[in-house]
Amino acid sequence: MSDGRPRKQVILAAHFPGVNNTTVWADPAAGSQIDFASFEHLARVAERGCFDFFFLAEGLRLREQGGHIYDLDVVGRPDTMTVLSALAAVTTHLGLAGTLNATFHEPYELARQLATLDHLSGGRAAWNVVTSSDAFTGANFRRGGYLDHADRYARAEEVIRAAVRMWDSDGGEFEHPGAHVAIRGRFAVPRSPQRHPVILQAGDSDPGRELAAATADAIFSRHSRPEAARAFYADVKGRLPRYGRHPDELKIIPATTFALGDTPEEAAERARQIRRQQVSPQTAILLLEQVWNRDLSAYDPDGPLPEVEPDVTSPSIIQGRARMYSDPIATAADWRQRAEARHLSIRDLVIEVTGRQTFIGTPTQVADAVDDFVQSDAADGVILIPHLTPTGIDDFVDLVVPLLQERGAVRTGYETRTLREHLGLPPTNPAGRDRARSARA
């Protein structure tokens, strides 16, 4: 390295393809989204590639758009922890990370499930804490209801601290007398191999970044463009000293995608094909509706963008998923301008503006790009989101990982046992040490 630092190890994680249009179900090679064999395949391939962890998101309510269950993307998925526990039986070293919503799970039950998974996997459990809470999702739960933005983070922080208190109790008595989480009793699970399962967070807002700086081991970031990623990395790592933490104690791992080819041209063509699969004509219209917030079913996906302006006064037509555009009028104006300048149809435009693969190229180009991404402090690693179930990372593992191993950026075999050790994290998480410090003070 030019600045004399040792080369960083690239953290690699495999995300099971989810329920949005990134996942291409209409490909002849696409397999089941629910059969255990699909989960087993992805996990085994990730372990063959010496990945750090497997990642599984959580579903709590089927998405709706315009009052109907959204039917163009993959729909339905299994329970997160149940699948991860089964995967512990067919893998030996791979970390097993799952999303559990801090609002819709009881802290005691959640802490016990995570500690059980940590035991049953020999120290490989990780928890991705999400804080979304809306009345739409709440309609499936006793708790129901809605928490405003500030309360979500306050509750999430209390749930994390309560969980840490339970894990630290080593099967003994605990009490967490908080405003959101006021519980006490005996935590009937002895100390697990990692003591604290690894804690991931995805929050991007200011309170989300602050919560991560205070309590997380890793951030599942959305910033995959190098400049934005470096800015995010510097911002979040800069918050750590306030909590008495070293920058290495919080790993930044963005969600990324890739397309490979034997030549740069082949890779570009492959990337283009995948994008067209991800944005079918019907999907193009529905994604456009998410900005316009109105029914656009009368428009031709191969025709020009609508003249009509987005509806900014009606309630959102999307339910069960965050709104992604803060200023729809400006977004619409920008998109119209781009489409007119280059004569793009609705579908072409949506393909262009709703996401492009992070890494496109030959295996060597992609290995270079991934390594540069990490060594230039845009990230500490990547969470790969394949477009295909279950074989989506096969080529990456077979073609790119060996090149990363050659340059010493990825391990050639597991030398550590727990996920915390794979990631180079301290043996317990900061919320626990924070508590220990205040107890001593």
Place this chain on the structure above:
Amino acid sequence: MTGPPLLLAVALDGGGHHPAAHATDPFDAGYWARLAAMAERGGIDLVTIEDTFGPPRRRDPVTVRPDAALVAARVAPLTRHVGLMPVITTTHTEPFHVASITATLDHISRGRAGWQPRVSVRPEEAELVGARSAPSGDEAFAEAADVVEVVRRLWDSWEDDAIVQDLATGRYIDRDKVHYVDFEGGTFSVKGPSIVPRPPQGQPVVGVLAHVPEADDLAARGADLVFVTPAPGDAAARVAEIRAAEARVGRIGEPLRVVADLVVFLDATASAAAARRDRLDARLGREWRTDAAVFTGTDTELSELLLAGRDAGLDGWRLRPGEMAPDLAGIAGGVAAALRAAGARPEPAGDGPGAAPDGLRARLGLPRPANRYTGSGR
């Protein structure tokens, strides 16, 4: 073999059901894998995995337990035939999660999932979730009936052919075949649909342990199978009570499979088995009694007792190993073999004609149920 096979289940908990028996680590995945493999080799129909919401009760043989559903999931990929029925509690848990977990266990195990619902009425369990006070037994059982109902609706909320993957229209599902459950209960409501497509069995097997009349009614209303704990000689009377409960609640369709619980200490001679129990009692410092009858004796004696259960109207037995390793080995070995030799049990699954069918419902002689929402439109 004449008549339906005698059902044979085993209850797994810690190092065995005698409180002095626990010398094992219940958080060791390898331990559970060995138990499940032993049960499977013996052709056991079903293992149940004990749990409570909060810490184990004072009368329980253990002081710590792993989450039973995650234990079942952990052994599912390592087994092919044995049914897996964890306890999942209903009082402080989210019914939506219970449905997702059980449906997922059925997918992972390819149709071998069961669920034993249990209420949580101890004040210390209420304190683990905060402000809610502990419900009375009546309240908890009424709510459990609601939980079983909503879980069954959620299992059906996707029709079997809901996933269409229609290239022409770009639709992954036919949303007319995915249904809201719109459940409004006394203590909770659930909109639905389930997040998980319909499980392979359609409806995984629900088994209720019944000690009290409220539990008899819960079983008669919502379960496929009921575990009872008759004193020796009282099995026929207990079966009659269950049949009365079925009549009382107006049960239709398949009758409950009535399965009696029995703690067993097995050895080469009856005196050796009794001596082993005595040694455990000595370690405990008192004579141990539990809710179920206790048997000490040989494989042959036990198999004769089990066969006689049919005359009392029992469909089968759930044996609770007094000491897990030796007594499970005896059940899966000599006892299972004696029952096969008597023509009361099929050959283990996959071993040719006369073999037990796969899938837990099929093993219990239960048909795959029609979906309650089929043809209902939206």
